[in-house]
Amino acid sequence: MTPSAQDYDPHAFPPFAVATDIVVFTIRAQRLQVVLVQRNEDPYRLAWALPGGFVRPDEDLEQTARRELAEETRIETAPDFLTQLGAYGDPNRDPRMRVVSVAWWAVVADLPEPEAGGDALYADVLPVTDVLSGRMSLAFDHAKILNDALEALRSALEETTLATTFQPGPFRISDLRRVYEVVWGTELDPGNFQRKVRQTPGWLADTGETAVGKGGRPASLFTGPDEVTSLDRPVRRS
Numbered sequence: 001m002t003p004s005a006q007d008y009d010p011h012a013f014p015p016f017a018v019a020t021d022i023v024v025f026t027i028r029a030q031r032l033q034v035v036l037v038q039r040n041e042d043p044y045r046l047a048w049a050l051p052g053g054f055v056r057p058d059e060d061l062e063q064t065a066r067r068e069l070a071e072e073t074r075i076e077t078a079p080d081f082l083t084q085l086g087a088y089g090d091p092n093r094d095p096r097m098r099v100v101s102v103a104w105w106a107v108v109a110d111l112p113e114p115e116a117g118g119d120a121l122y123a124d125v126l127p128v129t130d131v132l133s134g135r136m137s138l139a140f141d142h143a144k145i146l147n148d149a150l151e152a153l154r155s156a157l158e159e160t161t162l163a164t165t166f167q168p169g170p171f172r173i174s175d176l177r178r179v180y181e182v183v184w185g186t187e188l189d190p191g192n193f194q195r196k197v198r199q200t201p202g203w204l205a206d207t208g209e210t211a212v213g214k215g216g217r218p219a220s221l222f223t224g225p226d227e228v229t230s231l232d233r234p235v236r237r238s
Helices: 061-073 142-159 162-166 173-184 190-198
Strands: 017-028 031-039 052-054 081-088 099-107 120-127 205-212 218-223
Touching (some): 031 061, 031 173, 052 061, 061 099, 099 142, 099 162, 142 162, 162 173
Antiparallel strands (some): 017 031, 031 120, 205 218
8 A cells, every 4th residue: 555645754764955066167278177165164164165055945956056156156157068977975975964965067168267155265266186186175075076077077078079168169170189188188199189070070060260270370260069969989088
């Protein structure tokens, strides 16, 4: 016999909270960077953390991620790409109570300067390699979330056209190659990469315009697809 709604007692289960955290990637000064905030409340007061917070009763998870990003960093620019990363529910991840966080990751090409708001003391954009070098400690399990998001980004570049979302406007193929090199941390052969891009249908659209390239030679300018799509011929990391 199936119990009715009247038979259900929510107090029979231990309470826990649901939160979201968001990893926002961008490229600045030829380095992959991430948005972080410095916490102004316990626990982990003064520690750096990903923007995030608790889900309100009237919100879905994506709404919470977008709201917390806007509140804590004043960044209201719609991400060029946003997707769910996964759920993090270690019983000891938050010393206050049982908190399950659903993490998201995003790409914002033309990222404005963050400004601290909400319960954040400070907000900044920092190189990912510096954050994960061990010289700074992130609050909660945010180092794991950032590591997982970085791997998700690197994998997505292999299988999809996501690299084009790092470009705020028309770009050269060499600019696109540089996105791969920055995110993967390795150099790619320019000739092989150019052939790969040009031979993969649906990846780029030629604008018919040119820009001055190396040696003063004109280089064609391209745009990517309107939405991130899968590549028929994946680009593999070495």
